[in-house]
Amino acid sequence: MSEPVSALRGRATSGSVQVSDMGLQGMISLRCDLSFGKLKALSKDLVGAPVPALREAQVRNDRAALWMSPDELLFLMPHTEVDDALSRIAKAMKDQHHLALDVSDARALLRVEGPFAREVIAKLAPVDLHPDVFGPGQVLRTRLGQIAAAFWMTDAQTFQVICFRSVAHYAFDLLEASAKAGPVGHFPRGT
């Protein structure tokens, strides 16, 4: 048996805005009717947070529940807890049509942190990132350059970004280049 590795194997940059691999992250994709009654308790049980509403990110330390689509959530948790979480989901969702899958290895998780992190992302994603519109507590599924990605903020200058594993290096290089190019000066710094 060998320990699993993340696609980026700990890559990190230095600089005013830093890009780094967040390593192995347990991720479970759950597709179901989001109004299903027992989901509230399940979300509480898995990540200690309520079911996220439209475009909401319920982040609790190293756990989170992220809204992905009208019938899909993404739960984040320590990598080692995924199997246990899957069996708890199966139990809670028994007799309820759903699809729960371990997608931890299918993705990469990166952190973008620094005073103009918001602008680093805005160079690449065609979405409104104005601080009045997007901030901690929200999640967006969009594009980063030429790939699909999702991101949320954990504080005023930190983004967490997920993308598919096969394009993790592309995402990292893209973010690194955008950070290295410096701030645009459009959004207030540190927001």
Place this chain on the structure above:
Amino acid sequence: MRLRTNGRLVRKNRPVHFSFNGKAMQGYAGDTLASALLANDQILVGRSFKYHRPRGIVAAGTEEPNALVELGRGDRQEPNVRVTQVDLYEGLVARSQNHWPSLEFDVGVINAKLSRFLPAGFYYKTFIQPRAFWKHVYEPIIRRSAGLGAAPETADDNTYEHFNVTVDVLVIGGGIAGLAAALAAGRAGARVLLLEQTSGWGGRAVVDRPMIEGQSAQDWVNVTLGELHAMPNVDMRVRCQGAGVYDHGYALAHERLTDHAPKQGGPRQRLWRIRAGQIVTATGAIERPLSFAYNDVPGVLLAASLRDYVVNYGVAVGQRTVIVTNNDDAYRTALALHAAGLDVPAVIDARPAAQGALPEQVRALGIRVLANSAIGAVEGGKRVTGVSICAQDGTGGQTEQIACDCVAMSGGWSPVVHLWSHCGGKLVWDEAQAMFRPDADRPPTGADGAGFVTAAGTANGHLFTAEAIADGFGAGRKAASTAGHVKKPGQAPMGDDAAEDPMAPVWIMPAQAPYDMRAKMWLDYQNDVKVSDVQLAAQEGFRSVEHTKRYTTLGMATDQGKLSNVNGLAVLSDALGEAIPQVGTTTFRPPYTPLPLAAIAGVARDELFQPVRRTPVQDWHEDHDADFEPVGQWRRPYAYPRGDESSHDAVTREVKNTREAVGLLDASTLGKIIVKGPDAGRFLDMIYTNMMSTLPVGSCRYGLMCSENGFLMDDGVVARMDDDTWLCHTTTGGADRIHAHMEDWLQTEWYDWQVYTANVTEQYAQFAVVGPKARDLLQDIGGMDLTQEALPFMRWTTGTLGGFDVRIFRISFSGELSFEIAVRAGQGAAFWDLLVKHGEPLGLMPYGTEALHVLRAEKGFIMIGDETDGTVIPQDLNLDWAISKKKDDFLGKRGQMRTHMQDPDRWKLVGLETLDGSVLPDGAYAVDTGENVNGQRNTQGRVTSTYYSPTLGKGIAMGLVRRGPERMGEVIAFTKTGGGTVDARICDPVFYDKEGKKQNV
């Protein structure tokens, strides 16, 4: 020449050194390249496109048609740069273009002597016949004599970036109207982005100095900038041009960050991708030239541009300037020149009388004003030496000659309506001002049918300060409130400037000019289009302005007729005897000025040009010097050559080794889609042509997917995981597409079916262990019973192999004993290493996609993309066995029932073996007797897959042949690359192990 006075933008204590055509020159900080060239008395700056006539600077802004240079060296070399848009910097290197051998002496000027042979439409008329001459004689000569700058030869090492931003109100243009619009929108609380294409704010007002709010225009601009800077909801950018307006409020802007400061770090340019609720185009107006004979001689320029040079940069073109005009505004140039101590021998006014406040002011200074007058001709070659004067309403009889070294002309103003028009804003013809202006009732509309662009200020046809600034403020307030910000922004600023008498439209000077004069009146400087050319086009029946543009080249090339369009279509309408609005304008298309490709590409170059997808063992493939081939966005190993081995030899070795010992394939790229739910079986029965609902848990089945039209679109093995869960394998390129296809049907047609899908392709690394020793290898690793009894062919199981959690499928795409093993992607590399380590004693070799293809072709297995091309149905490939007869319906069933799909003459899959053992060319056609209606040889089939088979020692192929399976043993001829044919016998497509014994052991 540089004046002692004036020059509000230049810092005369900061000299800046640059060179033009190798000549060292000096300007000041704050100069543009244009003003610095004029300061150095460099009046001749280029040659015209067709006749190679000497040309000088005509304008001071983006409308400049002549002064295009090649800028910079090495990685900063850039052709076709307008000198008016270049901020001067230390060490700037510029070269003029389109001349040979030199700017001063150009042999291409011979074209001018031949000008009667180069009339409008000369490309179409002269050079079409004989055809061969066009290609070998005319075109090379024309290309050498006519052309703009050269493409750079070295890579551009600068960086570029994009920036996405969403705002309530985008204001394009930083003159007083734009500033007022931003002020109103900003005060109302809207998120505002204000863009100015030059390096400074204030537009014409800070040159012409009207009063605003009781203060000078410059003071008002400064106060306003202060207020805007203090608003956190307003962002302002200079050197940032609004380039294009598109549907749904999308706009592009081009910001030049370090063009003026090449030593500064950071990106050189930034492309702003803006989503705006409302757009205000305060883009100003462009002065029109007048059409008089030899109006292209260097030293003739626009009156307001000359004023810009004098006031902003303290630069003049000559000592004695004759001004020629049809309006009062040009008199401001006379005043500015006089104030700078320069001579104005006369103002030539085409109007019957000139009695407004400005002309009177000019007269009071002792300057002659000649009404009902015109320039008959400009004298001089590379520089103006004088003008001959005639009556405007006559035929050009000379009344007087005036010596001068500069001519400043004004034919009135055209609002810059480009951005208003990009997305469909309509125009009206303003008779009094002789201009097209935006029609406020017909703006570009968004998804809700409401307008999303407002033109403001001079761009909206308001040429006077009071109206322009009030219009700007009103546009800003309206845009903000439409975007939902209704806070009151206060009163509009009050503007005040001198009253002006009406202008008079003058399209030809003098009005009755004979042909030889009209043939020397340039409408389009950049493309050498003259009044006579447009008139000739009209005579020849070109009635549409769009056709005339293409025929004469009026308004083509880099400036897209910024100076020439209105003058040209006025001449055209006159020649056609129609009113100007009936003739209309050509289409305004983005971008406003050419955008560098580098800015459009942004960061997407070199390794970021496009995403390259990597499997969990990509590093291993790279470390082992695999040859790669693109498959979708993946790079899959094509083969693993060893030492000096050729790719072909490597493939041969890999095939043989897989047939005789054991091979290892990275199949991680193949698509894996989970389909789950109470209706999943029913759903898959619709998606696949064969029956998937009856597949037992633990089993695998090969399946085909068709489009609605019945054409085969993807294939792969489906495994049943549990009662309501299936795992569908797709081709490498099909994973995303097929997942989207499934979701499409689920979300739009069968939304009430209880099915969820998920694309888990990248969750797993998947490897094929293939060959007679495959089982030995896995048993050596140990942990699972993989005997034929425990895991028969077309079954799957899970377990722990060598400590790894695995899922193993007994499926084969090679005809050999084969196990496809999936592990979680994070353990893929480690598991691959384990297989390689344990495999080595058994002779394991990894194999690439080419060996995979040879192995499957030897077995007659089809490949999506080879045997299919979007026109092939499964029946063409003899796959009737995989099409369920029991099902009422599946996607493609109805399509396959159409007459043409049932035609017995369809080309069907067969094997092909050449009589001489050679390998058929890929894609070769089987020739038939006779010719088709186009005189081409008839065909009866084509090659779809062709390889050298190491197993059989000869070429093998598959192809589609008319009624192929009925013609076994027949010999037909195939075309060869480079001519001739090769004979091949139609045979069974399964060349190897027809009974399928080897895979089922």
